[in-house]
Structure formats: C-alpha cells, structure tokens
Amino acid sequence: MELFLHQIFSGLATGAIYAAVALAVVMIFLAIDHFNFAQGEMAMFSTFICWALIDAGLPYWVAFVLTIGISFAGGIAIERILFRPLHAAPVLSHIIAFLGLFFILNNGAGWIWDFTIKPMASPFPEGSISGLIGYHEIGMIGIVLIMLALLYLFFRYTSVGLAMRAAAQNPESAKLCGISVGWMIALGWGMASAIGAVGGILIAPVVFLEPNMMLGILLYGFAAAIVGGITNPAGAVAGGFMVGVLENLVGTYIPFVGSELKLTVALVLIISVLMVKPSGLFGRTTVTRV
Amino acid sequence: MAVMLQVEDLAAYYGPTKVLHGISFTLEEGGITTILGANGAGKTTTLRAVCGMVRATGKVTLAGEAISGLTTESVARRGVAHVPEGRGTFTRLSTEENLRLGAISRRDHDAVEADLERMYNYFPVLRERRLQQAGTLSGGEQQMLAIARALMLRPRLMLLDEPSFGLAPLIVREMFRILRRINEEERVSMLLVEQNAALALDLADTAYLLETGRVAMSGPAKEIVADEQVRRSYLGY
Ligand SMILES: Nc1ncnc2c1ncn2[C@@H]1O[C@H](COP(=O)(O)OP(=O)(O)OP(=O)(O)O)[C@@H](O)[C@H]1O
Ligand SMILES: [Mg+2]
Numbered sequence: 001m002e003l004f005l006h007q008i009f010s011g012l013a014t015g016a017i018y019a020a021v022a023l024a025v026v027m028i029f030l031a032i033d034h035f036n037f038a039q040g041e042m043a044m045f046s047t048f049i050c051w052a053l054i055d056a057g058l059p060y061w062v063a064f065v066l067t068i069g070i071s072f073a074g075g076i077a078i079e080r081i082l083f084r085p086l087h088a089a090p091v092l093s094h095i096i097a098f099l100g101l102f103f104i105l106n107n108g109a110g111w112i113w114d115f116t117i118k119p120m121a122s123p124f125p126e127g128s129i130s131g132l133i134g135y136h137e138i139g140m141i142g143i144v145l146i147m148l149a150l151l152y153l154f155f156r157y158t159s160v161g162l163a164m165r166a167a168a169q170n171p172e173s174a175k176l177c178g179i180s181v182g183w184m185i186a187l188g189w190g191m192a193s194a195i196g197a198v199g200g201i202l203i204a205p206v207v208f209l210e211p212n213m214m215l216g217i218l219l220y221g222f223a224a225a226i227v228g229g230i231t232n233p234a235g236a237v238a239g240g241f242m243v244g245v246l247e248n249l250v251g252t253y254i255p256f257v258g259s260e261l262k263l264t265v266a267l268v269l270i271i272s273v274l275m276v277k278p279s280g281l282f283g284r285t286t287v288t289r290v
Numbered sequence: 291m292a293v294m295l296q297v298e299d300l301a302a303y304y305g306p307t308k309v310l311h312g313i314s315f316t317l318e319e320g321g322i323t324t325i326l327g328a329n330g331a332g333k334t335t336t337l338r339a340v341c342g343m344v345r346a347t348g349k350v351t352l353a354g355e356a357i358s359g360l361t362t363e364s365v366a367r368r369g370v371a372h373v374p375e376g377r378g379t380f381t382r383l384s385t386e387e388n389l390r391l392g393a394i395s396r397r398d399h400d401a402v403e404a405d406l407e408r409m410y411n412y413f414p415v416l417r418e419r420r421l422q423q424a425g426t427l428s429g430g431e432q433q434m435l436a437i438a439r440a441l442m443l444r445p446r447l448m449l450l451d452e453p454s455f456g457l458a459p460l461i462v463r464e465m466f467r468i469l470r471r472i473n474e475e476e477r478v479s480m481l482l483v484e485q486n487a488a489l490a491l492d493l494a495d496t497a498y499l500l501e502t503g504r505v506a507m508s509g510p511a512k513e514i515v516a517d518e519q520v521r522r523s524y525l526g527y
Contacts, residue, residue, distance in 0.1 A: 159394055166380050166391050173378035176341070178366035178395030178443070 006132060007248045013137035015244020017206065019144045020199030021214075021221025022228065022236035023151070024192045029230050030168050031188020032083075034091075035222065037098040039196055040214030041105035042078075046071040046197030047204045047213075048113050051120055060123050064201060068194045075193025079186040087182075109211040120204035140202045147195060148237050155233075164188060216263060220247075223270045229280030238282060243269065292353070294319040294447055294479040295340070300348035302332070302339040309335050311503045312348065317447070317496070319353070322473055322480040324490040324511065327500035333483040334375045336500070337449045340481070341365040341372050353446065367395045371445035373453060377436040381425025385416055388424045388435055392442030402442070409438040412468050429456040437465065441472065448480045454489065462486070466493055491515045 024043065028036045036042075046067055053063035082101065086093050124139035155161040167174040167184035174181050200214070207213050220243055228239025250265050273281060295317040302310035310332050317323045325333050339346040342362045350358040357365055366372070371392070380388050389409055393402045410417035413434045419427055424435060433456060440448055453469070454462040466489055472478050484490035491497055491511045499507040499520075507520065514520055 159390070162383075162387060162390060163394055165383065166394075169382055170378065170380050172343070172362075173374070173380060174391070175343075175362035176366055176372045176374060176378060177391045177439070178363050179391075180361075180363050 003252070007252050008245055009133040009137075011245030011248035012141065012241055013133055013206075013244070014248070015224075015241035016137060016140040016144050017199070017203045017217060017240075018220045018224040018243050019237040019240025020140070020147075020202060021196070021217055022224035022240045023144070023147060023233055024196035024199060025221050025225040026228075026230060026233050026236040027151075027195055028188060028192035029225070031164070031185050031192065033168065034094070036192070037095070038101035038105060039192065040218030040221070041102050041109075042071070042075070042193055043196035043200035043203075044211060044214045045105045045109050046074075046193070047120065047200035047209055048109050050197070050201050051118055051204070051209055052113070054121060060121060064123070067197055067201065071197035072190040072194040075190040076186045078193070079189035083189075084182065084186070106211050113211075115211055118209040120201070120209045122205040136205060143198065143202060144237060144240075147198060148233060151195075151233050160187070219263065219267075220244075223267070225280075226270050227273045227281055229282040232280065232282050235280060235282030239280070292319040293317070293351075294321070294353055295481065296349075296351040297336075297340065298349040298351075300336070300339055300346060300350065302335050302344050302346040304335075304344065309503050310339060310346070313498075313500070313503070313505050315498050315505065315508065317479055317481055320473070320477045320479055321496065322482060322494040323496045323498065324482045324484060324494035325498050325500055326484065326487050326490065327506075330502075331500040332503040333500055334451055335503075337372060337374075337451055337481065337483060340449060341370055366443065369443065369446035370449065371440035371443040371447070372449040373436045373440045373451060375451040375455075377432045379424045379427070379432045379435060381423070383424055384421050385419045385424050385427065385435060386421065388439055389416070389442050392439035393444075396444065401444075405442055405444065409441060412441075413438055430458065430461055433457055434461075434465070437469075444476075445478055448478055450480060450482045450484075452483055452485055454484060454486050462489065469493065488515075 021040065021043070024039055025035065028039060049070055050063050050067040053066055054060060058066070078101065082097055083094070086097055122136045124135045126135070128134040129138070155165060163174070163179045164184045164187060166177065167179055167181040171181045203217065204213065207217070221240070224239035224243045225236045226239070227243060228235030228237070246269065247265055293316055297316070298314050299312045300310055300314070301308060301312050313336065315323065325336060327333050335344060338344045340350055342360055342365055346358070348358065349356065352368060352370065355368070357368065380391060383391070386406070389406055390402070393405065396402055415431055416435060416438060419431060424432065427435060433453065437450070437453055453465060457465065469480065470493060473480055482490055482494060491514060494511045497508065497511045497514045498505055
C-alpha cells in the first residue's frame with residue numbers, strides 16, 4: 001500500500017511535467033492544426049535563458065517573468081520569420097522547417113551554454129510531505145493548474161480568445177468577420193512558446209538543464225496531449241497526469257517492463273487510445289449538420 | 291446619388307482558370323442590386339472577388355475608396371459584411387459566440403449588446419438556441435445565423451450569397467421582409483445573389499444577368515421583370 005501510494009504521487013509529479021508540455025502542444029495545435037516538433041527545444045532554450053538571467057544575478061521571479069516575455073516574443077518571431085512565408089507550402093516543407101528549428105535551437109544552446117549539465121534552482125523549498133511528494137512537485141502541479149485556469153478564462157471570456165478559436169476553426173469565415181487570421185496564428189505561437197517556457201523552467205530542477213533535456217519528455221507530452229484530446233487543454237493536463245501515473249505503476253508492477261520499456265508504454269498508450277477513441281479521451285467530436 | 295460600390299472590369303481566376311471575364315457594375319448607396327444567372331455563371335466568384343477571397347484583377351471602389359488588393363479582413367473592417375455560400379458557421383462555437391464574432395472588429399461595446407438583442411428580436415429562434423453549439427442548428431437556422439452574424443458588423447454594404455438557400459417558403463418571405471426593413475431603416479446597401487429570381491427582382495432596384503463570367507444583360511429590376519422574353523430565356527419563370 002505504501003509503495004502504491006508512493007508510486008501514485010511520484011507519478012503525479014512526473015505527470016505535472018508532461019502536463020505542462022502537453023499544454024503547450026495543444027496550444028500550438030489549436031493555432032496551426034499540427035504538431036510542432038521543435039516545441040521541446042523551444043522550451044529548453046527558454047529555460048537556458050532563465051538560467052542565464054539568474055546566473056547574471058537577477059532574482060528568480062524576475063528572471064521567470066522576463067523569460068516568459070522573451071519566449072512569447074520569440075514564439076511570435078519564429079512564426080513571422082520562419083513559418084509565415086511557408087503558410088501555403090506543402091506539409092513536408094513545414095516538417096523540414098520544424099527539423100531545422102530543432103537543430104538550430106539544440107546546437108545553438110550547446111554552442112552558447114555548452115553541453116555540460118547545469119543545476120537549475122527551484123523557487124520552492126526543499127523537502128517533501130511525509131516522503132510522498134516534494135514541495136517542488138506540488139508547486140509544479142499548482143502552476144500547471146493555474147496556467148490551465150488562465151487559458152480557460154482567456155479563451156472563454158476575452159474577445160481575442162474568441163477570435164483565436166474562430167480563426168483556428170474556420171479561417172475563411174474568421175477573415176470575413178475582420179479577424180486577422182495570420183496574427184492569431186502568431187499569437188498562438190507566442191502563447192505556446194511562453195507555456196513551454198514555464199514548463200521547461202519547472203522541469204529543469206528535476207531532470208537537470210542541458211540541451212537534450214526535453215527529448216524524452218516531449219514524446220510523453222505528445223502522448224499526454226493525444227490521450228487527453230489534442231484540442232482540449234484540460235484534457236491534455238489530465239492526460240499528462242494519467243500518463244505519469246500509469247508509467248510509474250506499469251514500471252513498478254509489471255516486472256518485464258521495468259524502466260527500460262517505459263517509453264514504449266507511452267507509445268502503446270497513444271496507439272490504443274487512438275484506436276478506441278480517435279479524438280482522445282476528452283476530445284469533443286463535433287456534431288455537424290450540413 | 292452617391293455610389294456605394296463600383297466594380298470595373300473585374301476578372302477572377304481559380305489557379306490558371308479564368309472564370310470572370312471583366313465584369314462591371316454599380317451599386318447606389320442605399321440601393322439593392324441583384325446578380326442573377328445559371329449555376330456556374332460566376333455569381334459567387336463575383337462576391338468573393340469583391341472581398342479579396344480569390345485572385346482578381348480590375349478595380350473595386352467602396353464609397354470612393356479603392357479596395358481592390360486589400361485583404362479580406364481589411365475589406366470586412368471597412369464595413370462590408372459577406373454572407374457566404376455555405377453559411378460559414380463556426381460549428382463548434384455557440385450561436386451567441388457566432389453572433390459576437392460578427393461584431394468582433396467593432397469598438398462600441400454597448401451598441402454591440404443592443405444589436406445582439408436586436409438580432410434575437412429579428413430571429414427569435416436564435417435566442418432559443420443561444421447557448422447551443424452552432425453546428426447542431428438546422429440548415430435554415432444556420433442561414434438565419436449567417437445573416438444575423440453579418441448584420442452584427444453594422445455593415446455599410448452586405449454581400450448576400452443565396453440567403454434563401456434551404457429555407458422554407460414562409461421563412462424566406464420573412465427573411466426578405468427583414469432584409470427590406472434593414473435596407474430602408476438602416477440604409478444598408480445590398481448586393482444580392484439569388485436562385486429565386488422572382489423574389490430577388492422584387493426586392494432589388496437594379497439587376498445584372500451573368501452568363502459564364504460576363505454580364506449578359508442589366509437594367510432596373512422592374513424592366514427586367516416586365517420583359518417576358520428575358521424572363522423566359524434567362525430566369526425560367
Ligand atoms: N474553388 C474553385 N476551383 C476551381 N474552379 C472553381 C472554384 N469555384 C468555382 N469554380 C468555377 O468557377 C465557375 C463559377 O463558379 P461560381 O461558384 O462563381 O458560380 P455560381 O454562379 O455561384 O454558381 P451557383 O449558382 O451554382 O452557386 C464555375 O465554372 C466553377 O466550376
Ligand atoms: Mg454560387
């Protein structure tokens with residue numbers, strides 16, 4: 001029982017990491033209708049910026065907020081400079097652009113900050129609640145839930161949020177309403193980049209900061225987003241926690257899985273969910289009449 | 291009388307295919323002009339060309355300002371509301387969100403609330419469906435929603451692509467009554483594309499007949515109705 005509880009809580013803790021990444025994945029999917037394979041590298045790069053700002057002597061929260069701002073602007077810049085000119089190009093060109101971005105950020109970070117592991121500070125106190133879950137993990141879960149709530153309020157109650165949803169759903173009609181669809185997409189990039197930055201900054205104290213820190217995590221983030229329903233931010237967060245817990249339980253209780261096959265579990269999970277429910281567990285299937 | 295919309299030598303293309311071959315027409319401020327023609331004549335393309343949705347050449351002037359070459363969203367922000375073919379519903383959003391989107395470029399927020407109320411009075415069924423996902427509305431209800439969404443812009447000019455499509459005869463008459471009222475009370479100019487030629491000619495003051503991307507005939511709506519031969523050969527009634 002003790003072991004079971006422990007695995008659940010540590011699953012929730014890693015789940016919070018996946019949830020943060022999944023939230024960024026969903027955000028970009030809502031804006032551009034496909035995955036951003038460089039999402040993890042963008043988050044990693046942002047985390048390095050935060051680390052550098054702290055290293056330069058800024059207080060943690062100042063660096064945190066500054067990094068979010070820089071990442072937001074950076075996300076918009078990437079869309080305007082790299083993807084905007086490609087918007088009518090075939091999907092293959094986009095994939096190449098994503099790969100290019102991936103390597104630029106990955107190698108760029110290695111070149112600027114080198115490939116040695118850096119310790120990243122946590123804003124939360126050390127220690128844990130009766131050995132079950134650490135304060136950093138609790139703080140991480142809290143921040144992910146706050147981001148989710150803010151996103152909900154933004155999309156539900158602001159007119160920019162409404163315009164973004166309209167632009168993603170029906171670009172042609174959105175233009176007829178006077179919405180600049182191109183800028184809505186750029187805004188989606190900015191927001192995804194900012195959310196990814198928060199994710200990266202919170203993950204780094206757990207996994208250590210280095211250019212390849214997001215490789216495995218992004219895959220779990222994709223899994224979480226798909227499991228939860230790729231167009232549903234709340235589903236993605238729930239999916240993140242589920243993947244985290246499931247991964248831990250399976251690794252502990254099914255002997256032959258162990259820690260080596262954990263990544264396979266994520267992939268099996270994606271495929272099973274897609275087979276049973278293509279829109280994800282919490283995804284909405286649209287009822288449409290024509 | 292001032293001119294609301296002046297179109298000169300408008301040509302339009304889908305890829306390499308030219309489907310409009312230089313058409314010209316004029317719409318007086320506060321007037322209603324109808325464009326009639328067989329399927330595939332280029333009526334929808336004409337409306338799409340006016341708001342920058344297809345590649346086009348020629349000159350389009352809105353109340354004295356050249357708007358050819360502008361993006362679709364800039365044309366909309368200049369007060370041109372397009373009720374597109376196929377209704378353009380935001381299917382996953384609620385009815386009310388659809389209506390609010392129509393007014394999203396406006397800054398007079400109090401007036402928007404009042405207009406929302408006005409739309410619910412024009413189309414009471416939309417009030418009943420206020421919070422329903424718009425994709426689940428019936429075809430006719432979505433058509434009303436499309437017109438109400440366009441009106442939420444407080445347009446100077448409305449482009450209507452077959453507003454009667456899929457509506458029951460009784461509703462069609464009600465809708466045309468509402469269009470006439472909006473035209474008279476709010477001085478909204480209208481460019482109307484219709485299959486129902488009789489209704490369109492009754493509402494419009496001027497008519498143009500399109501035939502494979504060219505203007506085959508034009509004149510005051512009354513004269514076209516009166517010309518039995520034109521009616522028989524072009525309009526089929
Ligand atoms: N997206 C498109 N790609 C290629 N050709 C098109 C496209 N849309 C329309 N066309 C062609 O352009 C011509 C004019 O089409 P348009 O839709 O303007 O006709 P319409 O007068 O509105 O017809 P209807 O009464 O059936 O709505 C047609 O020959 C059609 O085949
Ligand atoms: Mg048509």
